[in-house]
Amino acid sequence: MTDEPLVLGIETSCDETGIGIVRGHTLLADAIASSVDEHARFGGVVPEVASRAHLEAIVPTMQRALDDAGVSLADIDAIAVTAGPGLAGALLVGVAAAKGYALAAEKPIYGVNHLAAHVAVDTLEHGALPEPAIALLVSGGHSSLLLVDDLAHGVTPLGATIDDAAGEAFDKVARLLGLPFPGGPPIDRAAREGDPEAIAFPRGLTAPKDLAAHRFDFSFSGLKTAVARWVEARQRAGEALPVADVAASFQEAVCDVLTAKAIDACRAQGIGTLVIGGGVAANSRLRALAEQRAEKYGIQVRVPRPKLCTDNGAMVAALGSHLVAAGVAPSRLDLPADSAMPLTIVSV
């Protein structure tokens, strides 16, 4: 349908410069420039390096997105941009760029929440999202369980990590095992050859006393330390490291907790839809285990394809399109970037 809004989304909250274009729920372009290789030798994203890369990448990435979609900025109905949460300096480049585009093309601008965008992107794959739904968002920067009752106006946080994000644990364990950064894909690959039950790594915040206070919260710091202890003990004993078994057992511990708590949240709220997003949602074991457990309770699991799970501009465009369709008012031109933007705010 051509009367659906044509929306452009800009994402710069971490190390990906993403520009996506959607019409309604249809993805027209998803252009990405990543500075991940520049961060690899530091073992994590360096904010200033990411910000410099965004500034260099934004104009060419925009051109690619427009060319891929076969549209010009004059055709666009609205521009959405990640206003937070994320790295302050990185967010600022995207927000300032979005304002420049909006100002010069005389279009409305929407400053949106990155986490809500991770939920909204699923509409590009599976169509309109049933509400309410439960969302599990897991990446290098966040690990959250949310109740999505009205994606246009606000989502309700149910729980979040109390220490490391799930993706961070993947990065740190990958480093212990001599695997490259970012750690998610190489651990996923290594784990396929390993035994997930070889080593009994701890499941954070699942003991009865922890569940009382942290039913829907996560903790991955203890797991990370347990893996480090196990690896060091083998190394000190001069034994070869069974990389595949460690990777599989670690991955199983993470996926076990994430899916158990997500399914528990669905059942506690009587909700039949679970959406999973964020870079860790690209993990093959997480997807399989979530499906397997959800099936038992008749819960439908929606996970977008891996390229839409990691940070990208399409997710921001998807949320923008949802906001335009819901009649939400645009943001002001002085909208701030907010590195700690709360989940309860979907657009500023």
Added chain:
Amino acid sequence: MLVLVVDSSTPAVTAAVAEVTADAVALRAERRSVDARAHGELLAPAVREVLAEAGAGPGELTAIVAGLGPGPFTGLRVGLVTAASMGQVLGVPTYGVCSLDALGLAATRGLDASAAPDGEAAGRVLVATDARRREIYWGVYAAGRRVTEPAVDAPAAVAARAAEFAAGAAVGEGAQRYADVLALPVRPEPCFPPADALAALAADRVRAGAPSEPLTPLYLRRPDAVAPTARKPVLP
């Protein structure tokens, strides 16, 4: 020819519309607010206001001129990405100007460039802006031109270099802040890169319709990033 001018290399956020004619540059509208923490909030509304005040739509701009710094990174990028994104939409060229050059031009313009060496030395001015971390971005200027290349150093080191290059006065908010260390008479104006000087420094390119330039910031510092050292063992 109408030109948009932006600079966010100092605590001042500047937006202006300038008219470049065959032999002059005149400001049609200018906004300046000083708030080092709010560049991202202040610049776009200021651009909209100066366009409105100049009675011009964005489509009437012939070019966009942006101060390349040097300046503290986060704020500096706001001006450059605003200029670049607007230039992309409008299909007009963007031109970069060293922000210290704009201060230097404003501080020494009008001095007689053909004066005797003594006179020229007397007219040399140190331009300094705040680089934070107790350092300043600086350059020495005479008769509107650079005597030294832009650099970043501690105020005491700059004082020594400024003496070496015979600067007789200092301008800029960096000079004001470290006036006691620099030991030079500090003039109150220009304090921040002036829009008319930025426009003047790009005027020849505007008139000639020179090709668009990538707006690469003058960072002068490498990012703070250290490769991780060996991991600390968790076992005792």
